[in-house]
Amino acid sequence: MQRYSGFGLVKHALSHHENWERQWRNPTPKKSYDVIIVGGGGHGLATAYYLAKEFGVTNVAVIEKGWLGGGNTARNTTIVRSNYLWDESAALYEHAMKLWEGLSQDINYNVMFSQRGVLNVGHTLQDMRDIQRRVNANRLNGIDGEVLDAKGVQALVPIMDCSKNARYPVMGASWQPRAGVARHDAVAWGYARAADALGVDLLQNTEVTGFKIRDGQIYGVHTNRGDIEAKTVGCVTAGNSGVMAKMAGIKLPLESHPLQALVSEPIKPILDTVVMSNHVHGYISQSDKGDLVIGAGIDGYNGYGQRGSYPTVEHTLQAIVEMFPIFSRVRMNRQWGGIVDTCPDACPILSKTKVKGLYFNCGWGTGGFKATPGSGHVFAASLAKGEMHPIAAPFSIDRFNTGALIDEHGAAGVAH
Amino acid sequence: MFYIFCPYCGEHREEEEFHPKGQAHISRPEDPEATSDEEWGDYLFFRDNPRGVHHELWVHAVGCRKFFNITRHTVSYEILEVYKMGEQPSITAENYAAQQGAASADKERNASQAKHQEGVRA
Ligand SMILES: Cc1cc2nc3c(=O)[nH]c(=O)nc-3n(C[C@H](O)[C@H](O)[C@H](O)COP(=O)(O)OP(=O)(O)OC[C@H]3O[C@@H](n4cnc5c(N)ncnc54)[C@H](O)[C@@H]3O)c2cc1C
Ligand SMILES: [Zn+2]
Numbered sequence: 227m228q229r230y231s232g233f234g235l236v237k238h239a240l241s242h243h244e245n246w247e248r249q250w251r252n253p254t255p256k257k258s259y260d261v262i263i264v265g266g267g268g269h270g271l272a273t274a275y276y277l278a279k280e281f282g283v284t285n286v287a288v289i290e291k292g293w294l295g296g297g298n299t300a301r302n303t304t305i306v307r308s309n310y311l312w313d314e315s316a317a318l319y320e321h322a323m324k325l326w327e328g329l330s331q332d333i334n335y336n337v338m339f340s341q342r343g344v345l346n347v348g349h350t351l352q353d354m355r356d357i358q359r360r361v362n363a364n365r366l367n368g369i370d371g372e373v374l375d376a377k378g379v380q381a382l383v384p385i386m387d388c389s390k391n392a393r394y395p396v397m398g399a400s401w402q403p404r405a406g407v408a409r410h411d412a413v414a415w416g417y418a419r420a421a422d423a424l425g426v427d428l429l430q431n432t433e434v435t436g437f438k439i440r441d442g443q444i445y446g447v448h449t450n451r452g453d454i455e456a457k458t459v460g461c462v463t464a465g466n467s468g469v470m471a472k473m474a475g476i477k478l479p480l481e482s483h484p485l486q487a488l489v490s491e492p493i494k495p496i497l498d499t500v501v502m503s504n505h506v507h508g509y510i511s512q513s514d515k516g517d518l519v520i521g522a523g524i525d526g527y528n529g530y531g532q533r534g535s536y537p538t539v540e541h542t543l544q545a546i547v548e549m550f551p552i553f554s555r556v557r558m559n560r561q562w563g564g565i566v567d568t569c570p571d572a573c574p575i576l577s578k579t580k581v582k583g584l585y586f587n588c589g590w591g592t593g594g595f596k597a598t599p600g601s602g603h604v605f606a607a608s609l610a611k612g613e614m615h616p617i618a619a620p621f622s623i624d625r626f627n628t629g630a631l632i633d634e635h636g637a638a639g640v641a642h
Numbered sequence: 643m644f645y646i647f648c649p650y651c652g653e654h655r656e657e658e659e660f661h662p663k664g665q666a667h668i669s670r671p672e673d674p675e676a677t678s679d680e681e682w683g684d685y686l687f688f689r690d691n692p693r694g695v696h697h698e699l700w701v702h703a704v705g706c707r708k709f710f711n712i713t714r715h716t717v718s719y720e721i722l723e724v725y726k727m728g729e730q731p732s733i734t735a736e737n738y739a740a741q742q743g744a745a746s747a748d749k750e751r752n753a754s755q756a757k758h759q760e761g762v763r764a
Contacts, residue, residue: 468691479687481664482716527662530693530717536643537658570687627683 227423230334249415250422255429258455259287261609262447263462264434264470266290268299268410269587269594270462271417271428272602273609275333278424280603281610286426287456288418289449291433295414298464299595301532301564303487303509303521305500306596307344307405309364309371314620314632315573316367321617322600323369323404329599335416337408338514342499344405345379347549349394349505357400364402372401382499385552393548394506407500407511407519413598437474437584444474444583460585460609465530465565467588476579478588479626480567483524485592486534488542488561490553492516501549508545518556520546524566524592534563566591571631576605576618585609586623644719646700649726650708663699665689666711693717695735 228234228247238246261277263270266288277283290296306326308319330337348354354373361371375398380388388396418428429451436448437459446455463470471478492515502509509521522542525535539561547554569575569589574597576587587605590597604615614622625631644657671677671685690696696716701709713722713731715738722733733741 466693469693477684477688478691479683479689481689481691482693527698527714528665528691528696528716529719531719535657626687627680629679629683 227334227419230336249419250428253427253429255287255432255449255451255454256427258446259427260285260456261458261460262286262454262456263288263460264447265297265462265464265466266294266414266418266428266430267297267462267464268295268413268417268598269464269590269601269605270460271295271414271421272598273460273462273587273605274426274428274602275417275421275424276603276606277610278421278426281606283606283610284425286421287429287454288421288426289429289432289434289447289454291431293430294418294428295411298485298564298566298590299414299598300411301487301562302410302595303511303519304407304410304595305344305405305502305509305511305521306339306408307402307500308369308596309344309346309360309400309402309405310634311360311363312632312634313367315634316364316369317617318574318600318604318621319597320367320369320600321604322597325599325603326408326596327404329408329413329416333416333420335412335419337412337416339406339408340514341404341406342511343382343401343403344500344502345374345382345399345401347379347399347501347503347505348397349503350397353505354397357398361400370402370404372403374399374401383497383501385496386501386549387551396549405500407513408595410595413595417598417602434470435473437581439474439581439584442580442582444581458583458585458609458612460587460605462587462605464588464590464594465567467567467586471579471586474579474581474584476581476584476586478575478586478623479570480575480589481528482530482565482567483527484529484531484534484563485524485566486522486538486542486561486563488520488522488539488558489513490518490520490556491559493518493556496552503545503549506545506548508542508549510546510550517559518553520558524568530565532563532565534561568592570626572634573632574601574621575623576601576608576614576621577623578614579623644721646712646721647724648702648705648708649710649724650706651702655702655705659702659704661701661703663701663709666697666699692735695722695733695738697731 274288308323310316364371376388379399433450434447438446465482468480497512500511568591575589604618607615713733
């Protein structure tokens with residue numbers, strides 16, 4: 227692998243940047259691998275990378291039906307935070323946060339991780355009580371957090387309407403200074419390049435169309451490019467996971483919904499942190515390019531069409547303009563949707579299944595980007611050892627039958 | 643944007659007046675005490691989530707406030723039929739696939755397909 231550095235940049239400038247090496251190979255599928263990862267999103271690619279790097283499993287294929295990162299990974303609003311209420315989820319997201327903090331160095335790829343802080347704004351007394359409870363829980367778990375009053379919020383975000391005249395006046399917020407944003411496609415590409423360098427085969431335009439199962443043990447997958455064998459298969463397919471599970475004769479408690487985001491025309495730097503509001507339901511940050519990055523809510527109905535409905539966009543922009551009257555005349559440039567796999571307790575599923583050797587990592591719904599490194603790391607450990615990693619273990623499918631749910635619905639602010 | 647026919651009001655209204663309420667035809671176990679943890683979990687949490695024909699419950703929230711059912715395609719978002727509570731769907735995943743196959747060979751069928759599409763504006 228050609229290492230990236232400032233020196234390299236200067237060197238390649240001399241040849242007009244025309245001689246950069248390709249970032250990864252485009253291999254032909256082998257007959258068999260030790261591990262197959264289905265789904266070349268951030269979570270699948272991170273899993274492959276940590277399998278190779280931390281656990282010495284390099285005979286790995288990542289099978290992706292489209293292009294790397296073309297699912298939710300490069301469609302999200304890139305918010306990264308770890309201020310979740312319950313111990314189980316706090317452990318998982320904070321594990322990810324610690325990995326984010328060294329990620330660009332680790333994979334020698336600038337993922338533009340920017341710890342600009344995240345505000346989860348409260349507009350009602352109940353919001354504020356929930357915020358206090360969550361921040362206290364976070365601090366007990368060693369996760370940074372502060373409760374701010376309206377003045378504190380105003381000081382951080384001068385352009386936000388924190389006056390008493392607002393339709394939903396801002397009463398305060400939780401503030402996680404270590405939280406922030408990262409560049410989502412760089413995360414997919416960075417993991418892909420680093421995994422490829424360790425020998426992982428990235429098979430794009432290859433769709434898994436079925437699982438090969440004999441006597442309750444998986445031994446491979448059917449694809450549009452022929453069968454590929456492996457005794458360990460990790461399925462990391464986000465919105466398509468329900469369909470994948472059905473192919474293996476497994477049920478998952480997931481529903482797939484469209485979730486939208488939109489970006490404005492680029493404007494001068496005006497917002498240097500991330501603002502999320504559960505109550506009026508909108509969240510916003512400004513990218514380094516200058517566009518405002520705005521996230522909407524899910525469409526309430528099930529859907530697999532990667533687009534969303536206009537009423538949802540309208541509601542979101544109402545919420546944004548309510549909080550930021552100054553943005554009322556900013557024009558929106560692009561709008562798109564991803565298919566998110568929502569889980570009844572708003573927590574992911576990292577689990578073995580009743581098919582031996584077949585694992586699922588899904589159910590991240592509207593908020594899994596922030597978990598990408600942590601999810602990949604603990605899932606890789608689980609696949610390598612055949613036992614779920616202690617951080618992953620509480621997220622088993624069984625919890626929906628035993629009742630040991632991890633309810634992160636309201637508590638984690640807006641669900642992203 | 644959906645344009646939905648409410649079977650109780652008897653007219654098409656905009657999506658904004660309605661709320662989707664998830665998968666239709668889920669019945670509560672008759673005898674909860676005799677239900678195993680597995681069956682109870684299935685009833686509460688596990689849904690079909692198909693890529694294709696889906697039967698779902700909707701409520702005309704700011705209209706007549708009645709619940710009813712829609713059969714809808716989850717990829718094309720086409721509304722295939724609307725039916726009242728207590729009624730059964732006439733279009734299912736199985737017969738829809740058969741109908742689709744036949745339709746491509748039969749122009750008349752295509753015309754009736756077009757009729758189904760009236761419920762949707764994408
Ligand atoms: C609009 C939007 C905003 C969001 N905002 C945030 C946010 O601010 N913060 C946050 O933390 N999270 C956010 N999320 C959620 C986050 O994007 C996802 O949880 C996360 O990216 C999931 O990553 P993944 O790798 O599991 O899935 P994906 O990136 O979706 O990857 C799954 C891959 O599997 C592939 N696949 C599916 N079926 C098959 C098959 N049969 N064969 C081969 N390949 C297959 C797909 O093509 C896809 O590339 C948002 C999501 C959306 C849509
Ligand atoms: Zn009505």
